[in-house]
Amino acid sequence: MPDLLLGQTLTFAADPFAEGPAAARHERHGAVLIDGGLIRASGPAAELRAAHPQARVHDYGQHLISAGFVDAHVHYPQTAIIASWGKRLIDWLNTYTFPEETRLADPAYARTIAARHFDLTLAHGTTTACSFATIHPASVDAFFAEAQSRGLRALTGKTCMDRNAPDGLRDSAQSAHDDSKALIDRWHGVDRLSYVITPRFAPTSTPAQLEVLGALWAEHPGMLMQTHLSEQTEEIAWVRDLFPAARDYLDVYEAHGLLGPGALFGHAIHLTDRERARLREVGAALVHCPTSNSFIGSGLFDLAGLKGEGQRVGLATDTGGGSSFSMLRTMAAAYEIAQLRGTAVHPAALWWLATAGSAGALGLGDRIGTLAPGREADLVVIDLASTPAIAQRAAQANDLWEALFPTIMMGDDRAIAAVWVNGSPVVPQAPQLCASQ
Known part of the structure; x- marks a missing residue:
């Protein structure tokens, strides 16, 4: 059964160093469809939900879904x-x-x-x-x-x-x-x-x-x-x-x-x-x-x-x-x-x-790095209000970039709401130390 992840989505159709912010593709109410370890589709949530009613839904609310x-x-x-x-x-x-x-x-x-x-x-x-x-x-x-x-x-x-x-x-x-x-x-x-x-x-x-x-x-x-x-x-x-x-x-x-x-x-x-x-x-x-x-x-x-x-x-x-x-x-x-x-x-x-x-x-642009169909389903879900300091700044944002930039500058592992690897959700384990250290 395919999985449908709901949230804001961010991916790239080109290099923003050359094309500017227009190279990015942002959906305020977006979705990513995953099946067999691959991204099958991404786009507006309403369209993907209607087209794939059988999919398991994972609703991440206002969190941002990106390539890992x-x-x-x-x-x-x-x-x-x-x-x-x-x-x-x-x-x-x-x-x-x-x-x-x-x-x-x-x-x-x-x-x-x-x-x-x-x-x-x-x-x-x-x-x-x-x-x-x-x-x-x-x-x-x-x-x-x-x-x-x-x-x-x-x-x-x-x-x-x-x-x-x-x-x-x-x-x-x-x-x-x-x-x-x-x-x-x-x-x-x-x-x-x-x-x-x-x-x-x-x-x-x-x-x-x-x-x-x-x-x-x-x-x-x-x-x-x-x-x-x-x-x-x-x-x-x-x-x-x-x-x-x-x-x-x-x-x-x-x-x-x-x-x-x-x-x-x-x-x-x-x-x-x-x-x-x-x-x-x-x-x-x-x-x-x-x-x-x-x-x-x-x-x-x-x-x-x-x-x-x-x-x-x-x-x-x-x-x-x-x-x-x-x-x-x-x-x-x-x-x-x-x-x-x-x-x-x-x-x-x-x-x-x-x-x-x-x-x-790394020569892997055709396999990972974007939310394009056919890419391997390695994803990160970002909480754009993961700390009080970030949340209060993001609340005043006028666009995606103003909402995202505080997380870039002040975010840490608390901003990572979920991670998907090869089409499956991952729950990171607490790091284990050696007895000798």
Whole structure:
């Protein structure tokens, strides 16, 4: 029997960065019809109720029904160390990240962290995440097995590092290739799971490792490749020292076969003009991580400029370098960083980034990210009056955007009234802590 969700609905027919708020489709009294894990129709509630009288009705009143949030760059192994006091990127990695990632060599601990990650992200309305794992194949198995058990669309890959990392977190060029290949064979395309080839970033991979990962990607051209690019100025200088023959940071990846339309580059803050032109030319995707960029002091992403020149851009929490599991908070941070660069990003563009924009960056725009018929039924239902502060501001709203913007700027998990995954309602579990923590 199909399910009919009633409430306000919001989806996108185009990119609001190009088309403005008119790219959005809002129904004040809307509905979404779900059957067999897919969205079959969306539109005015009266029309869909009349056309589908047999459907089970779920009336969400004035709540807003949207495609679920899509987090395009996370580090699930860092779940337990989110909001750790630190200095700059390299200090933070050495002090917190690498010791914690070493713990995921234990498959049981990896399973615990994977479950906790999905408990937390689902509670915040995130229905798809593209994550880095650790060098341990068991960390990939844990993430995918947990996502599979919940029916989620999820993406990850073994993080490859064969230098400039501590004992217990280094592999080799050969093991990076062999482990990744075995994990691809085991998981890629199973249910709603996708493998992503994952060199951490240029400083932690030798040229030999980058070369074999580029060759592996060439063997699987429909697959994604994710890494980091130009996050901090010290990092860029380090790359220059390690790869003196490269024209710039991006050239390191391109020289080793790691640049193309399926490439995902996290951060991409301090890009040269040549890098920007080349990224646009090949159709790679840039992933904006605003809470992380401010938390670790990386810099101000040029959202307006990059979108204005035609770059593909997604949005991400970058947890645990990012300071929140919430895509609402991430949208708010993107707005604040854009303001510091002199641009006020419209709420329609922010919401698009967290849904259709990130889905497009992951090459999944034909499957998730909007309420269009045929898309997978991953949905979030938003309470636009979830706290007294938000409610009193939303009560004065003259249109949808004035009603939605307070939730973007001040909302948290209390705003998540319901989550649907693959056509079924999900009740997020309370996060469970390890006895040792």
